[in-house]
Amino acid sequence: MSAATGTGRATVLYDAPGPRTRLRNNVLTLLFGAALLLVAYLVWAKFDEKGQWNGKLWRPFLEADTWTELILPGLRNTLSAAAVAAVLALVFGAVFGIGRLSEHRWVRIPAGVVVEVFRAIPLLMLIFFAQYGGSLAGLIVTEFTAVVFGLMLYNGSVLAEIVRAGILAVPKGQAEAGYAMGLRKNQVMRLILLPQAVTAMMPAIVSQLVVLLKDTALGFIVAYADLLNAGARVVPANFSNLIPSVIVIAAIYIAINLALGYLATWLERRSRRSPRSTAVPAVPEGAAGDEVTLAR
Amino acid sequence: MEAVVDELPVILHAFWLTVRLTVISGLIALAWGTVLAAMRVSPLPVLRAAAAIYVNVLRNTPLTLIIVFCGLGLGTVMDVQFSRDDLSVNNFWLSTIGLSAYTAAFVCEVIRSGVNTVPMGQAEAARSIGLTFLQTLRLVILPQAVRAVIAPLGSLLIALTKNTTVAAAIGVAEAALRMKNLFDAHGDAVIPLFLGFAAGFVVLTLPVGLLFGWLSRRLAVAR
Numbered sequence: 001m002s003a004a005t006g007t008g009r010a011t012v013l014y015d016a017p018g019p020r021t022r023l024r025n026n027v028l029t030l031l032f033g034a035a036l037l038l039v040a041y042l043v044w045a046k047f048d049e050k051g052q053w054n055g056k057l058w059r060p061f062l063e064a065d066t067w068t069e070l071i072l073p074g075l076r077n078t079l080s081a082a083a084v085a086a087v088l089a090l091v092f093g094a095v096f097g098i099g100r101l102s103e104h105r106w107v108r109i110p111a112g113v114v115v116e117v118f119r120a121i122p123l124l125m126l127i128f129f130a131q132y133g134g135s136l137a138g139l140i141v142t143e144f145t146a147v148v149f150g151l152m153l154y155n156g157s158v159l160a161e162i163v164r165a166g167i168l169a170v171p172k173g174q175a176e177a178g179y180a181m182g183l184r185k186n187q188v189m190r191l192i193l194l195p196q197a198v199t200a201m202m203p204a205i206v207s208q209l210v211v212l213l214k215d216t217a218l219g220f221i222v223a224y225a226d227l228l229n230a231g232a233r234v235v236p237a238n239f240s241n242l243i244p245s246v247i248v249i250a251a252i253y254i255a256i257n258l259a260l261g262y263l264a265t266w267l268e269r270r271s272r273r274s275p276r277s278t279a280v281p282a283v284p285e286g287a288a289g290d291e292v293t294l295a296r
Numbered sequence: 297m298e299a300v301v302d303e304l305p306v307i308l309h310a311f312w313l314t315v316r317l318t319v320i321s322g323l324i325a326l327a328w329g330t331v332l333a334a335m336r337v338s339p340l341p342v343l344r345a346a347a348a349i350y351v352n353v354l355r356n357t358p359l360t361l362i363i364v365f366c367g368l369g370l371g372t373v374m375d376v377q378f379s380r381d382d383l384s385v386n387n388f389w390l391s392t393i394g395l396s397a398y399t400a401a402f403v404c405e406v407i408r409s410g411v412n413t414v415p416m417g418q419a420e421a422a423r424s425i426g427l428t429f430l431q432t433l434r435l436v437i438l439p440q441a442v443r444a445v446i447a448p449l450g451s452l453l454i455a456l457t458k459n460t461t462v463a464a465a466i467g468v469a470e471a472a473l474r475m476k477n478l479f480d481a482h483g484d485a486v487i488p489l490f491l492g493f494a495a496g497f498v499v500l501t502l503p504v505g506l507l508f509g510w511l512s513r514r515l516a517v518a519r
C-alpha cells in the first residue's frame with residue numbers, strides 16, 4: 001500500500017473519503033491551518049517584540065564581506081573536519097568491522113570490545129579526553145585534531161557495525177563458492193564479500209556521514225572555529241545579531257544534510273532497482289529504519 | 297585513582313543531573329513525538345506537512361546548534377526565564393527544551409515506522425465497527441505500533457542519554473562538563489577520571505538496552 005499523498009486515497013489508517021468526510025476534512029483543514037498560522041504569528045510577534053526582524057540585524061548577510069570573512073571560513077573548517085574524520089572513520093570502521101568477523105579469537109574479541117566501548121561513550125567526552133589526554137602525553141592537540149579524533153572513534157565504531165552487518169548480509173553461498181574455487185580467505189573477503197557488502201551498505205554509510213557532519217558542531221564547545229562557531233560567536237560578536245545569525249547557519253546545515261539525505265535515498269533506490277549485490281540493504285542493528293542511526 | 301574516589305560526590309552529582317536531563321526530556325520527547333507521528337499519518341495534508349517540516353528541520357540541524365539557540369537565543373536574547381535568581385536552573389530547563397524538541401523528531405519517525413508494521417486489516421476492522429480516525433489510531437493502531445518499536449525507542453533513549461552531554465555547550469554541569477572541570481583540577485589523573493566517567497555512562501546505558509530488549513520481546517505483538 002503506497003502512502004497517501006492527497007486526501008483522495010485510502011491508506012492503512014483511513015478510507016478514501018466520501019462527500020461528507022471530504023467536507024469535514026476541508027473544515028478541519030481550515031481550522032488546523034488557522035491554528036498553525038496563529039502559532040506561527042505568535043512566535044513571529046514574540047521575536048518582533050525583541051526587534052529580531054529588524055533589517056539592521058539581517059543586513060550583514062547581504063554583504064559579501066560577512067560571507068567571505070566570517071561564515072565561509074567556518075564552513076570550510078566544518079567541511080574539512082568532516083572530510084578528514086569521514087575518511088579516518090571509514091578506515092577505522094572497515095578494519096574493526098572486518099576484525100570483528102575474524103576467525104581468530106585474539107582479533108575478534110579486542111575488536112568487539114573497542115567497537116562497543118567507543119559506541120557507548122558520548123562523543124563530547126572523547127573530544128575532551130583527546131585534548132587533555134594528548135597534552136598529558138606531551139602532544140600538542142589542536143581543536144581540529146581533538147574533534148577529528150573523537151569523530152573518528154565514535155563514527156568509526158558505528159561504521160564498524162554497519163560493515164559487519166553488510167558482510168553478514170551477503171548470502172553464505174557467495175563465500176562458499178569463492179572457497180570452492182580455491183580462493184584464500186583474504187581473496188574471498190576482498191573480491192567477493194566486500195564489493196557486494198559495500199553496495200548494500202551505501203545508504204547506511206551516507207546516513208552515518210550526515211550524523212558525522214552534524215557532530216562536527218560539537219567542535220563549538222572546544223572553540224574549534226567551525227560553522228557553528230562562526231554563526232554563534234563570530235558574527236554575533238560583530239553585529240550583535242545572535243538569533244538571525246543562528247537561523248542562517250541552521251539553514252546552511254539543513255541544506256547540506258538534506259542533500260546528503262537525498263543522496264542516501266537515491267543510492268538505496270538505485271541499488272534496489274538494479275541489484276548489483278546479492279545482499280539486502282544493511283540496516284544497523286536495533287534500527288527500524290535509518291532514523292535511529294541519525295540520532296547518533 | 298584517588299582523584300576518582302575523592303571526587304565521587306561531585307561525579308555522582310553530575311550523573312544525577314545527566315539522569316534528570318535524560319528522564320525529563322525523554323518523557324517530553326515521547327509525548328511530543330507521538331503527537332507529531334499522529335499528525336504525520338493524519339488525513340489532513342496541513343497537519344502532515346507541518347509535522348514533516350518540523351521533523352526534517354529538527355533532525356538535520358546539529359543538536360549543539362539547537363542547544364545554543366535555546367540557551368543564548370531564547371534564554372539571553374528573548375529573555376525566556378525559568379528562574380530569576382538561579383542561572384543553572386534556567387539553563388537546565390532551556391537545554392531540556394532543546395533536547396526534547398530534537399529527540400521528538402526522531403521519536404516521531406520511529407513511531408511512524410511502527411505504524412507501517414500494523415497490517416491493513418487491523419484498521420479496516422476498526423473502521424468497519426465504526427471507529428473514527430482518532431479512535432482507530434488511539435485504540436487499535438498506536439498500541440500495536442508502539443509495541444513493534446520498543447527496541448528502537450530504547451536505542452533513542454540511549455542516544456538521548458549520551459546527547460545530554462551537549463548541554464555542556466550552555467554550561468549545564470552534567471557529566472561531560474564536570475569531567476572537563478575535574479581534568480583541569482587533577483591534571484595528573486586524566487585517565488582514571490575518564491575511565492570513571494565512561495564507566496558511569498556504561499552503567500546508565502547498559503541496563504536501558506537490556507531492559508528495552510527484554511520489553512520488546514515480551515511485548516511483541518504475536519501475529
